[in-house]
Amino acid sequence: MASSAYDGWSREELIARLKELENATTRPKQRPPSPKLRPPKNFQFAKHSKRKIALKFCYSGWEYGGLAFQLGETALPTVEGVIFDALAKARLIDPEGGLEGCGWERCGRTDRGVSAAGQVISLWVRSAQGPEDGRKDAHDAGPSSETTSLSKAMEEENAIPGLEFGFEEDDLTDKLLNSSISKPTPNQNENHEHDYLMILNRLLPPTIRMLAWSPVSDNFSSRFSCTYRHYKYFFSTDTTPGTVLDVERMRTAAAHLIGEHDFRNLCKLDPAKQITMFKRRVLTAEIDPLSVNPDGSGDYVFNLIGTAFLYHQVRHIMALLFMIGHGHEDPSVIPSLLNVEEGLEPSAAEVVDTKPEYQMADALPLMLWDCGYPDQELDWRTTNGAPTLDENEGRAELYHQLHSIHSRSKIYTALNNHFLLAASRFHQPKNGPSTPVDSLPPSQAPKLMISLGGGTYKRTAPDKYTPLLQRNRMDHVDVTNERWRLGKGFRRNERKKALEGEGTLDDLDAGNE
DSSP states (O other), rough: OOOHHHHHHTTTHHHHHHHHHHHHHHOOOOOOOOOOOOOOOOGGGGGGGEEEEEEEEEEEEGGGSOSSOSOOOOOOHHHHHHHHHHHHHHHOOOOOGGHTTTOOOSSSEEEEEEEEEEEEEEEEOSSSSOGGGGGTTTTSOOOOOOOOOOHHHHHHHHHOOOOTOOOOOOOSSOOOOOOOOOOOOTTTTOOOOOOOOHHHHHHSTTTTEEEEEEEEETTTOTTOOOOOOEEEEEEETTTTTTTOHOOOHHHHHHHTTEEEEEEGSSOOOGGGGOOOOOEEEEEEEHHHEEEETTTOOOOEEEEEEEEEOOOOOOOOOOHHHHHHHTTOTTTTTHHHHHSSSSSSSSHHHHHTOOBBBOOOOTEEEEEEEEEOOOOGGOOOSSSOOOOOOOOTHHHHHHHHHHHHHHHHHHHHHHHHHHHHHHHEEEEEOOOOOOOOOGGGGTTTOOOOOEEETTTTEEEOGGOOOOOGSOOOBBHHHHHHHHHHTTTHHHHHHHHHHHHHHHHHGGGSSSHHH
């Protein structure tokens, strides 16, 4: 047997050693002192220069509760709310100032479900350039002593994990301003600006993408400087089962929209807005093919361009075009609806001074395609001007991201098409001659399927359809405006005065308008 190190120890020595070992195992371990947590450093916006810019971006409307920022709770986030949070997180704007603090303006307001490919906002943001480069100082303070790149700070502090779809971490008025605003002249020695697109696209979800930015002059307005808005509405001729739209009838009707008209019967009348002037100028109203078969069936887009639009005007126009395309209304109904006073529309059959009741078209197929501005006011850019190894790399990356989303959407289309094929094995509509509708009792006659766009439609019995000009009429706009002023409007003003007196005006719910 091998000898032990404790051989020769006395009983007392062994007991003392055991106690020493027991104390060593029960003694708490000594930990190094933890470093003191530094309080978060407040960002001093007053120490930084700022500049006014315009941002062009796209968004998927079905993911959001509309474009405009809302004070109260919303079922879905708003597009402006998400963008504002990204700008605040990037410290490009002071969140304490709200929209007013950064001079936020939008070109065209879109409602819940409506998308945009060329929306534009203008606002004041933090700039990497000092006052010596022509930028405005925040509060007459000197140039910032911080020279760290905002892009580098974003990489270190605000990096986000990889995203799906191929992403990696990376109200309107008809008044136009005849201004002589021009884009700022570039300074040959100016420092490189913050990379606004890269910063924001890293923080924004894939359903909102910043496409370009432009320096603008101090008096530029994304709303009032805009010369036209271009909307697109996508539809198919076989939107509803068993019926095909007559595109030529729709084109004949759309031609009546061109020019300046009173569109009060082709929009949503909201007394809270207290609108009394409904004249708007339409520049283009055309239906163009997208993917069309030799017989004329297929997919089309309605291109509507105007200087400004009323609340839900485009969707009301599309609802009328669908009724005309189905053959339920004549194209001449358009000039009649525009003829709100005797003699306004020479081709009108009658005067229609109050709006008939009808349902507007679905929001999903509608897109704000573009917002037009004079060329001298904007200089769209996709980078900050800093040299890179590959100048096209940043531009291509955004394209690849959107292309990935488009490729995925085609898979959804293929899947849905095969669901339809599978259902057709058991539920194929009957082909061949059918019993004339006139010979069937009303209870057995097939329902009329009136398209509302986006695969939605309204059903009604053939004997229940009421021609548009024979339907119930809404109250005259002057009556509804006066009723609101004396009722809800009066109560809102009183509540607003009370909140102003208490200094809690922010508690007033702006509502969804």
